[in-house]
Amino acid sequence: MNAAELKEYARQHGSDLTGIAPIDRFKNEPPERHPSSIFPECKSVIVLGRRVLRGSIRGIEEGTNFSSTYGMFGYRMLEDNFLSQTTYDVTIWMESQGFEAVPLFGYWPDDMPTGRPVAPGKPAPNVIVDPWVAAQAAGLGEVGLGGFFITPEFGTRQRVALILTDADLTPDPVLARKICAECGACARACPFGAIDLKNKKRIGVPGSEMEVAAIDYSICDKCPNGAMRAPGRGSRPDRIAAACGRACMVKLETGKKLKSRFQNQFRKRTPWALDMCNRPVAVISEQ
16 A cells, blocks of 8 residues: 555545645654554554535525535535545455554544543543644645644635545645635624734644644634534634635635636625624625
């Protein structure tokens, strides 16, 4: 089994994005986020991605359909059914090649349940690998100013899962191309000021860190403008279809930053927005 064979098998089983990171790219991660805490013999981290359908966001853009379309096809079912099936199939194939493989959901660690260390020096379960660090380390893309993971293929529209393996696979280079223009459209689209552009921090793979604005996820969690939080995923809400995420998607598409192209532009009308009391408010329209 080599990297090319693995990527082709993953593609045949539904993966739109596949990248490989060597374990040494995680050297700055703490034990409670480090892949080796889960699998000490891990040599490679494989990141699989499946696209979020652009059409699944249409109902939120129009303000007329949320959970039954995006909530399922763009979020819960995409992670729990479609992407997990791809991850399971690839893991089975890797085991048939004689390599151990540990599948992981690409969930965030924020407020996920933890237990007690089973021995001195071990981190408390559950260790959860930061999915954005892994995806950047695997060469799939970058974290933009607004805290979204952005790929050249789909922009903000993907979800990822991880496989830790003892196979020594040829890694992908960390992406050198900068996709995010740091335009601030995401922050301007937020009616609550949850994205603080004046307060930034550098995150990411050592040597390829990116500046990301501070985000108050406690505000995002109450946002009625398309943010969602599914059960079992901690306290960080999903923002891909929220006002900020849609604004980022529109800017990436109109700026022709992405390989994924469409016949018609996504934003056809002035975007809507609600305040915390679900009352309509004016927003900045950016075509």
